[in-house]
Amino acid sequence: MDISQENNGNLTAIIHIKLKEEDYIESVNKQLNDYRRKANVPGFRPGKVPMGMIKKMYGKAVRVEEVNKSVSEALNSYILENNLNVLGYPLPNMEKTTTIDFDNQDEFDFFFDIGLAPEFEIDISENIKVPYYTIKIGEEETEKAISDIKVRFGSEENPEVAEEGDALQGKFTEVDENGNPVEGGKEHAGYFRIEDIKLKTIQKKCIGVKAGDQFVFNLINAFKNEDKVKSLLHIHDGEEDKLDLDYQFEIEKVVRTEDAEVNEELFKKVYPNEEIKDEAAFRERLVVDLKHHHTRDTDQQFLADSINELMGQANIELPDDFMKRWLLESNQGKITPEQLDEQYDSYKKTMKWQLIDAKLQEKYSEALKVDQEAIRNKVRAYFQPGGEGGELSPQIEQIVDQVLSNQEETERIYRGLMDENYVNLFKENFKLKEKEVDSEKFFEIASNTK
Numbered sequence: 078m079d080i081s082q083e084n085n086g087n088l089t090a091i092i093h094i095k096l097k098e099e100d101y102i103e104s105v106n107k108q109l110n111d112y113r114r115k116a117n118v119p120g121f122r123p124g125k126v127p128m129g130m131i132k133k134m135y136g137k138a139v140r141v142e143e144v145n146k147s148v149s150e151a152l153n154s155y156i157l158e159n160n161l162n163v164l165g166y167p168l169p170n171m172e173k174t175t176t177i178d179f180d181n182q183d184e185f186d187f188f189f190d191i192g193l194a195p196e197f198e199i200d201i202s203e204n205i206k207v208p209y210y211t212i213k214i215g216e217e218e219t220e221k222a223i224s225d226i227k228v229r230f231g232s233e234e235n236p237e238v239a240e241e242g243d244a245l246q247g248k249f250t251e252v253d254e255n256g257n258p259v260e261g262g263k264e265h266a267g268y269f270r271i272e273d274i275k276l277k278t279i280q281k282k283c284i285g286v287k288a289g290d291q292f293v294f295n296l297i298n299a300f301k302n303e304d305k306v307k308s309l310l311h312i313h314d315g316e317e318d319k320l321d322l323d324y325q326f327e328i329e330k331v332v333r334t335e336d337a338e339v340n341e342e343l344f345k346k347v348y349p350n351e352e353i354k355d356e357a358a359f360r361e362r363l364v365v366d367l368k369h370h371h372t373r374d375t376d377q378q379f380l381a382d383s384i385n386e387l388m389g390q391a392n393i394e395l396p397d398d399f400m401k402r403w404l405l406e407s408n409q410g411k412i413t414p415e416q417l418d419e420q421y422d423s424y425k426k427t428m429k430w431q432l433i434d435a436k437l438q439e440k441y442s443e444a445l446k447v448d449q450e451a452i453r454n455k456v457r458a459y460f461q462p463g464g465e466g467g468e469l470s471p472q473i474e475q476i477v478d479q480v481l482s483n484q485e486e487t488e489r490i491y492r493g494l495m496d497e498n499y500v501n502l503f504k505e506n507f508k509l510k511e512k513e514v515d516s517e518k519f520f521e522i523a524s525n526t527k
Contacts, residue, residue, distance in 0.1 A: 078147075080155050088193045088396040091170055094151055096144060098183040104143045109135060140179055148187050156191075164192035164396070164428070165403035192399040197391045199436050201506045205390065207383050209509040212371040212516050214364045222363055227336035228270075230346050235330050239286050244270040244332040249296075249310055249324040256293050256325070263319045267309040268332070275301040291327045296320075313489055371516070374523070376500045381526050383503045384430055393429045397421075400428065426527075437502075444502050447494045455490050456480050 079095040109128065112135050116126045156163060173188035239245060251262030274280040279299040282292055296306040297320055306312070312319055337343050344353040353359050404417055404424060412420075438445055456477045457469055469477075481487050514522070 078151060080151060082155075082159075086396060086399075088164075088195055088394065089399050090191050090193060091173070092152065092155065092167065092189045092191060093173075094148055094155075094187045094189070096147060096151075096185045096187065101140075101143045101147045104147070105136075105139050108139045108143065112139070137179055144179070144185060148185075152189060161191065162194040164194055164400060165407065167191045168399075168403060168406060190399060190402075192396045192403065194432055195394050197393050197432075199387060199391055199433060199440075201437070201441075201502070203506070203508040205383075205386055205507045206510055207379065207386055207503065207507050209379050209504075209511050210375050210519055210522070211511060211513045212368065212375065212519050213513050214367045215515055218367060218516060219360060219364060222367055223339065223360075224336075226343070226347060226363075227339065228334050230337040230343055231334040232337075233332060233334050236333050237287050237331070239271065239283055239328075239331045240333070241284060242270075242272060242333075244268060244334070245283060245286070245326075245328050246330050246332055247326050247328040249326055251319070252293055252323050252325045254323075256323070258325065263310055263312075263316075263322075263324075265309070265311045266329075267326075269300075269305075269309060273305065274299050286328055286331070288328055288330050291325055293323050293325045295323050313486075314492070315485070315489070371519075374519070377496070378519070378523050378526065379503070379509075380496055380500050383499070383507065384433075385526075387433055388426070388429050391429070391433060393432060395425060395428060397425070400425070437499075441502060445495065445498045447491055447498065451494055452481065452487060452490050453477055455494060 078097060078100045079093075081093045082090050083093065084090045109131055113126055113128060113131045114124050116131060116134075117123065118126045118130070121127075152167060155161075156167075167189040168191075170188035170190045174186065177185060236243070246266075246268045248264065248266050250264050251259045253259055271280060271283045274283065276299045279294050282294070286292070296309060297303065300306055300309075303320060306320055310319060310324075337346075339356055339359070341354065344351075344359050347359075348362060351362065353362060401414075401417055401421060404421075405412065405414065417424075457473070460469060460473050460476075
């Protein structure tokens with residue numbers, strides 16, 4: 078067998094495999110002998126069928142199978158032995174690979190196109206300057222938080238009919254364009270205040286309803302708030318396609334609350350381990366919580382800005398024509414060439430980050446390590462909200478096992494922990510340019526980040 082490589086571009090090459098009969102005939106004969114031992118042909122005892130008949134029955138199929146197997150193994154071995162850092166996987170070069178005649182050929186020539194990862198360097202140091210946003214908590218946001226707390230700690234009753242200012246508790250069920258429940262669709266119990274609905278037509282539809290009533294609406298259109306809808310439907314990353322859909326809402330009960338008074342009794346309920354005596358101190362403590370609440374968003378923005386900065390520094394080139402062809406092959410039937418052209422910049426960014434990620438994982442493996450125990454601890458923390466630690470009961474450990482038996486959930490937790498590790502790594506090494514902005518400005522910045 079002869080294998081050679083010819084570079085035909087900056088980051089592309091052609092691998093030529095010349096396969097001779099001696100490279101595969103032993104495997105073919107072994108396979109045919111196995112068929113002969115097992116063949117059940119009328120007129121012949123088991124194992125006594127003439128080899129000529131076996132070859133006539135199975136020879137070509139076995140030959141095709143063994144040739145393809147030999148080529149695949151040779152290609153993979155060549156890539157590994159020569160330490161080729163390939164992008165995607167090799168694709169057959171149909172221009173150079175001529176039509177094969179398995180009936181009459183003993184030697185075969187196969188050609189494969191490969192894309193090669195570029196060489197680049199990554200600098201993780203204070204030479205990299207990245208903005209880190211902190212969100213200024215305004216009076217309006219503080220008032221909104223206090224209003225929510227007054228409702229949360231207020232008294233509750235369940236009137237028969239909903240009025241303005243009430244809340245509704247019930248179940249959301251994904252429906253099709255005809256309003257029929259979708260089999261296997263998204264379902265989740267949820268609770269919302271009628272006044273949180275921004276679309277007036279839907280808000281009016283909620284007035285006068287009672288337990289057992291149903292109506293269909295699009296939550297994104299109604300609430301105009303993606304985070305609110307994600308919370309109501311319990312939507313995780315990767316389920317964004319479930320956001321902009323119609324859902325049937327069946328009311329379980331109407332909830333009416335009388336707001337709690339802002340006094341020491343309320344302060345103690347909200348912060349039981351702290352001594353807060355007056356409303357001014359309560360507001361100050363609340364602002365600390367609100368800033369902390371935004372930390373996940375600001376960290377995610379910092380991570381996105383850091384990744385963009387690293388990509389700019391690395392200045393990575395890709396073999397675009399090969400990558401487009403590979404993406405079409407690997408997503409057979411799921412994307413058209415026109416769609417790929419529109420989305421290629423996004424694919425390209427993902428590929429570049431994967432190359433950078435591989436280098437960083439190798440260089441900072443200890444800092445970025447996310448093992449199974451770290452994932453388990455993340456789930457365990459759900460049952461230790463105070464962070465007090467200590468052993469959990471066997472029943473709780475069984476629940477943890479059950480959560481982690483869901484591969485998608487495990488992957489989601491893994492990605493979240495990896496993001497946290499990257500945020501910490503970049504914070505420790507980059508020079509942060511702290512910028513305080515209000516929440517409206519921050520979310521404008523975040524929405525414009527690509």
